[in-house]
Amino acid sequence: MRILGIDEAGRGPVIGPLVLCGVCVEEKKLKNLNRLGIKDSKKLSPKRRTILDRKIRKICDHHIISISAIDIDNLRSKDVNLNEIEKIAITKIISYFKPDLAIVDSVDVNPERLCREIKEIVDDDIEIIAEHGADDKYTIVGAASIIAKVERDREIEKIKKKYKVDLGSGYPSDPKTQKFLKKYKFENLPDFVRKSWNTSQKLK
Numbered sequence: 001m002r003i004l005g006i007d008e009a010g011r012g013p014v015i016g017p018l019v020l021c022g023v024c025v026e027e028k029k030l031k032n033l034n035r036l037g038i039k040d041s042k043k044l045s046p047k048r049r050t051i052l053d054r055k056i057r058k059i060c061d062h063h064i065i066s067i068s069a070i071d072i073d074n075l076r077s078k079d080v081n082l083n084e085i086e087k088i089a090i091t092k093i094i095s096y097f098k099p100d101l102a103i104v105d106s107v108d109v110n111p112e113r114l115c116r117e118i119k120e121i122v123d124d125d126i127e128i129i130a131e132h133g134a135d136d137k138y139t140i141v142g143a144a145s146i147i148a149k150v151e152r153d154r155e156i157e158k159i160k161k162k163y164k165v166d167l168g169s170g171y172p173s174d175p176k177t178q179k180f181l182k183k184y185k186f187e188n189l190p191d192f193v194r195k196s197w198n199t200s201q202k203l204k
Contacts, residue, residue, distance in 0.1 A: 001027040004099035005140030009148035014199040015170030021148035022093035025060040038142040053150040065089045076196040091121045105134040172199040
């Protein structure tokens with residue numbers, strides 16, 4: 001039995017991509033994952049995440065979908081909301097692996113609705129579980145959460161190096177991010193900034 005876990009990183013930030021990751025493993029290999037002491041990525045230090053990221057990639061297959069700020073803005077301009085954007089990516093990851101069971105950290109306030117909507121798109125034979133806090137409850141989703149977070153952090157570091165700027169974490173609540181954005185007029189914002197976010201719109 002092949003089990004897939006799916007989680008995301010970067011739903012809320014005004015800067016950088018939204019990254020979704022699927023981690024897939026044979027059920028008998030789950031015990032190898034359990035031994036790593038995996039938790040929700042937000043509860044781990046960056047150093048610990050990087051170490052676990054390498055170990056998870058050795059044990060499991062993984063598939064990453066990174067959605068750029070430009071793509072997010074384009075989709076939102078066509079009335080595709082963030083939940084819908086994530087749902088499209090989730091179904092792509094499930095279709096890529098075709099597992100027996102897919103466990104998803106729910107992006108919808110109503111996990112049952114998300115389950116139904118995914119099942120309408122993917123193969124009928126695949127069992128779907130969608131829950132809030134799945135990254136804490138299921139090791140396989142915690143593993144996906146770690147890879148997604150490490151991947152997004154790398155993308156942010158690339159932006160910082162390329163533009164030689166410290167823009168913080170990219171979250172609207174980060175003073176460094178706020179300071180970076182205030183240097184720009186709305187129409188001059190770099191393409192790695194989500195212009196459809198309220199934080200950006202306030203610069204108009």
